Amino acid sequence: MEEEKALNDKELNKVAGGEASGTNGDRCPNCGSTNTTMDLALLEHYCMDCCYRW
Numbered sequence: 001m002e003e004e005k006a007l008n009d010k011e012l013n014k015v016a017g018g019e020a021s022g023t024n025g026d027r028c029p030n031c032g033s034t035n036t037t038m039d040l041a042l043l044e045h046y047c048m049d050c051c052y053r054w
Helices: 009-013
Strands: 036-039 044-047
């Protein structure tokens, strides 16, 4: 019997529609990651995975 492997939160966040909680920020409209932050200097959201700003 094969052992099932689960994705960790970082890997799951890279998948559009992933179930991991968005602890870092809003979901990126470009890649779907929740590995985002707010750039306070520019008052824009910034995705740390694909570098998209919105």
